[in-house]
Amino acid sequence: MERTRLMIEEAAPALKLLGDKTRLTIAGMLKNGECCVCEFTEVLEMSQPSVSQHLRKLRDAKLVKENRRGQWVFYSLNENYEAYDxxxxxxxxxxxxxEKLQELEKQGKRIQCE
Amino acid sequence: MERTRLMIEEAAPALKLLGDKTRLTIAGMLKNGECCVCEFTEVLEMSQPSVSQHLRKLRDAKLVKENRRGQWVFYSLNENYEAYDxxxxxxxxxxxxxEKLQELEKQGKRIQCE
DNA sequence: TTATTATATAAGCATATAATTATATATGTA
DNA sequence: TACATATATAATTATATGCTTATATAATAA
Structure with missing residues (x-):
């Protein structure tokens, strides 16, 4: 697999962002596609403002991108992020x-964002 | 390639350690084998206590291991670290x-630790 | 319009982090 | 022994971080 080597200056900030349990979980949840903010708060079991502030960091760094649909905002990994690989x-x-999302769904706890 | 999946609780601290330019450079220098503390300070161009404190963090987490030989202390990646892969x-x-080490050597600036 | 829901932002606070300076420890040598 | 070199630790300080509470914004519905 060919890969682009990153400068330390590019890689370290990406790793710093992922070096937090909350943000690493968020990134992990996005592996299989976009998620709505309410799903993050549900899975992470933390306050909405706290989640929102973590999402802002990821968004400011361009690690994720947002996509509003109606009153919901969906986030996904930004495949153009310099450290995407x-x-x-x-x-x-x-x-x-x-799995955590699926578990929520199984328990009927998954919020409807459609 | 088989790999062990890590829990968020194991991966996040490792990424946090690597999410710092100094420590990421140190880890990168160790890719091809052990390095002496004086080599880190030389390459990183920062104070000895500062380097030493970064090494302590890596050592406390067991990401690296130390090996004293005479008055020099050599560090290497700990292949038994839970997040080694x-x-x-x-x-x-x-x-x-x-490359940075090789450059030092070429310039004859490499300190002799033997 | 008003109310409701989803999300974002701001302010405040407690803790964590990284650097500096000074000092301690360990090893080697005269 | 005394001194030099290599490394570690401690104390201090400035800045960064993550959380909470309160409030603002945006979209939707009544």
């Missing part, structure tokens, strides 16, 4: 976070 | 740091 690789070393 | 993968996405 690194992010994918990191996520791949972490246990699957989509 | 992740560390290797991350380092592999970063530009080669051993």
């Amino acid at each position: 690194l992010v994918l690789s990191v996520i791949d070393h972490v246990s699957d976070q989509s | 992740l560390v290797l993968s991350v380092i592999d996405h970063v530009s080669d740091q051993s």
Whole structure:
């Protein structure tokens, strides 16, 4: 697999963003596609403002992109992020976070964002 | 390639450690084998206590191990670190740091630790 | 319009982090 | 022994971080 080597200056900020349990979980949840903010708050079991502030950091760094649909905002990994390959690789070393979403769904706790 | 998936709780601290330019450079320098503290200070161009404190963090987390030989202390990646595979993968996405050592050597600036 | 829901932002606070300076420890040598 | 070199630790300080509470904005519905 060909890969682009990153400068330390590019890689370190990406790793710093992922070096937080909340943000790493968010990134893991996005592995299989976009998620709505309410899903993050549900899975992470933390306050909405706190989640929103983590999302802002990821968004400011361009690690994720947002997509508003009606009153909901969906986030997804930004495949144009300079360290996108690194992010994918990191996520791949972490246990699957989509299970948590599926679990919510199974319990009927998944909020409808459609 | 088989790999062990890490819990978020294991991966995040490792990424946090690597999410700092100084420590990421140190880890990158260790990709091809052990390095002496004086080599880190030389390459990083920062104070000895500062380097030493970064090394302590890496050591406390067991990401690296130390090996004293005479008055010199050599550090290397700890292949038994729980997130060792992740560390290797991350380092592999970063530009080669051993070039900096080679450059030092070429300039005759490499300190002799033998 | 007003009310409701989803999300974002701001302000405040407690803790964590990284650097500096000074000092301590360990090893080697005269 | 005394001194030099390599490294570690401690204390201090400035800045960054993450959370909470309160409030603002945006979209939708009544």
